[in-house]
Amino acid sequence: MTSPEPCAAPIADAAPDEPGEFSALMASGVAAHGAGDRVKALVAFESARTLAPDNAHAVSACATLLFELSRPSAAFKLLLGVEKLLLADPDGATNLAIAASACGQWPLARAYFEHALTLDADHAPALTQLGLMAAREGRWADAIGHATGCLSLAPANQDAWIYLADFLMGAQRHTDALAHLHKALHHFPEHPQIAMRRAVALALAADFEAADQALAALNPEATTVLQHFLHGGTAAQSAHAPAIEPDARVLFSRQAFDAMEECDWRDQERLTAALREQIATERFPGQGRDLRLALLFGLALPLSEDEMTQAVQATWTALARPLEKPQPPFSGKRSLRRDEHIHIGISAHSLRDLTATAALTAQLACHDHARFVFHVYSPTPQPQEVLAEPLLPHQVVEIAHFTDEEAVRRIRLDPLDLWMDLGFGTPSWRPGIAQRRVAPVQLQQLSWQRRLPRGPYDYNLSDTFIHPDAEDFVGQCAAQVRLPHTCWLAAYGQTPAAPALTRKDAGLPAGALVLCALVPPLRIDPQTFKTWMALLLALPDAVLWLPAYTPAAQANLARVAQGAGVAARQLVFAGGATGCDTLALMPLGDLFLDPLRFNANQSLTDALQMGLPAISCAGNSMASRLGGSILRAAGLPQCVVQDHASYSATVVALGRDRSQLADLRRRLQEAKATAPLFDLQARVKELEAAWTFMAGRARAGRPPEAFDVPGSRR
Known part of the structure; x- marks a missing residue:
């Protein structure tokens, strides 16, 4: 629960024996800081430091x-x-360590903290920070040991009780956490932070009835603390953040979702059961529940298509609740239109993500601007001009600071024909905007649902592989649009870093079979990782190449691998890399492994772009079939298998016959000249044809209709 965020050192007054002018400046800085004027305070402290450059008080205050x-x-x-002055006492060494950790220099930070403890073995701040660092790395036994030491040193310190409770819950020692919190409440009755944590601990222990009772009993201050905690420690909920109900199952689910991001699957079964209870419509008839987090994380869980559909329907119902300030209904009239262009509104997911912005820029460059006008809506606060500039001359409007209602009013001022939402699965996804309707046609790019319930989105974009049967549920679901090759748009805006890296540079063994899985942690589910471990056992000269996950995620995966009997050397984690660096690394692999339940998609496309062949297993959901769609469009249909047994058998066969792998790599390289995936211009034309059909029906006053898009070639 507690994240190891670095904190600044407290500001100290000047020592009594320091010069008068220096002391006056320091006192002025302390007063300005106390009044909230940080700039004035910094100026005063910098002036003091000019008088005494080596004074630790002034340097620490400036820092x-x-x-x-x-x-x-x-x-x-x-x-x-x-540094020498600071290392002379434990407080100074601890401040150095906190600064190092804030810059991501964790080994150096640990060395500074340990140095502080050599000066004072009972130095509570250093013990606390080491505990936080251990928690960040998933070393819960160490974290608990440090927190226990802090508590024994300062039993009257409320924070010491809270840290130990958080570490016990992080270690999933819920019984111990509850006993500890019971003692804490005896010492600090009605303490809001401790009372809130007791309710959370009950929820994490899956004692939902007791947890709901504890939540209902929280006083207003503790309830405020709970909301603060639920929104990641922010001082206030952002205007468009998902509503979070103080419900025991919701609390349990959110913590389990966070664990999934760290590849911690110990609560997967209980999480799946809790989500099923939340999804069941009889729990909230006609009311709905905002389950947008479940819509993303559920893709990596063993939930059925029907259950996911119910989750979508519940979310639409929740978002459709009456507004506090009702707005006029969307009319769709375009009386102010002065041109015959088709106006496309694009809800981008970030204009601070170089990869995403470059891909959107590459896509927009391919469109027919004589027919289409684009309006880009940025969810990024104050988008950096250097990233937004490539999108010009398209209109770029920041909506991050708007509530959903304010954003809707602003977007409705534009003469949109179609609203395309690219935000699903990102923190910037705001379906509440689409729910209130901003365009005659609304499309969620990649809904991940084979049957998207009719709601704010009129069409479900897919392709002939994901939906081979062309099923359409008129009146119940969004109309199905099938593109001829793939619904994944492989728009590249970046080039690999140069010079090319070697396996030695990447920390890979020179002669090993490198099975590449450079995918986000959420894409790896327990079944997928179990399958990969079986592959490593069958191919002892192979290594599984994973991204530079957090220390906690690496520790969790290493623990599971050890339990499966896999040698530690067979897991290789890449170093930190930018998007361009990752592209440059891809050719060092021998075979890309697509996750089974939630396909890699962008990472898979990156691998194929860089000439690395891949294997994917076509499941029954959109999330598990998109990888097959991408591979077929890349000219490698033989790399798409139909079941898990074939997936494993194919990888083992290729691993034992490197000549087959070399042949696949050669075929991929040859296919790049003609394969549909790599022909962005043609894929954009198909998308434009789909937009034109949708907009045409809307202008004619006709309802959405399922259709197939004909193939296009340049």
Whole structure:
């Protein structure tokens, strides 16, 4: 529960024996800081530091302000200038360690913390920070040991009780956590942080009835603390954040979702059961429940298509509740239109993500601007001009600071024919905007549902592989649109980093069979990882190449691998890399492994672009069939298998016959000249044909209709 966020050192007054002018400046800075004027405080402290460049008080004060102004690197650089002075006492060493951790230099931070403990074995701040660091890395026994030590040193310290409770819950020692919290409430009755955590601990232990009772009994202050906790420690819920109900199953699910991001699957069965209870319509008839997080994380869980459909329907119902300030219904009239262009509104998912912005720029460059006009809506607060500039001359409007209602009013000012939502699965996804309708035609790019319930989105974009039977549920579901090759648009805006890397550079064994799985942690589910471990046992000279996950995720995967009998050397985690660096790394692999339940998609496309062949297993859901759609469009239909047994058998056969792997790589390279996946211009034309059909029906006053898009070639 507690994240190991670095914190700035407290600001100290000048020592009594320091010069008068220096002391006056320090006092002025302390007063300005107390009044909330950080800039004035920083100016005063910098002036004091000019008088005494080596004064640790002035340097620490300046560093503290730099931390608070979100400049941790500058703060750390400043502290390093007086490193010897700071290392002379445990407080100084701890401040250095906190600064190092803020800059991601975790080994150095640990060394500084341990140095502080050599100076004072009972130094509580260093013990606390080491505990937080251990928790970040999933070393719960160490975290609990440090927190226990802090509590024994300062039993009257409320934070010490809270840290130990958080670490016990993180270790899933829920019985111990509840006993500990019971003692804490005896010492600090009605303490809001502790009372809230007791309710959360009951929920995490899956004692939902007792947890709901504890939640209902929270006083207003504890309820406020709970909402603060649920929204990631932010001071206030953002205007468009998903509504979070203080419900025991919701609390349990959110913590389990966080664990999935760390590849911690110990609660998967209980999570699936809890979601099924939340999804069941009889629990909230006619009311709905905002389950948008379940719509994403559920893709990696063993939930049926019907259950996921119910989750979508519940979310649409929740988002359709009456607004506090009702708006006029969407009319769809375009009386102010002065041109015959088709106006496309695009809800981007980020304009600070270089990869996403470059891909959108590459796509827009391929469109026919004589026929289409694009309006890009940015969910990124104050999008950086350097990233937004490539999207010009298309209109770019920031809507991050708007509530859903305000965003709807702004977007309705534009003469849109079609609204295309690219945000699903990202923090910027705002289906509440689509629910209130901003265009005659609304399309969610990649809904992940084979049967998308009719709601704010009129059409479900798919292709002939994902939906081979062309099924359409008129009146019940969004109309199915089948593209001829693949619904995944492989738009590339980046080029690989140069020079090319070697296996030695990447930390890969030179002669090993490298099975590449450079995918986000959420894409790996227990069944997929179990299958991959069986492959490593069958191919002892192989390694599984994974991204630079967090230390906690790496520890969780290593634990599961060890339990499966896989040698530690067979798991290789890549170092930190940018998007371009990752592209450059891809050719070093021998075979890309597509996850079974929630396909890799972008990572898979990156691998194919860089000439790395892949294997995918076509499941029954859209999330598990998109990989097959991508591979077939890349000219490798033989790399798409129909069941898990064939997936494993194919990988083992290829691993034992490197000549087959070389042949696949050659075929992929030859296919790049003609395969549909790599012909972005043609795929864009197909998308334009789909938009034109949809907009035409809407202008004629006709309802959405399922249709197939004919193939296009340049």
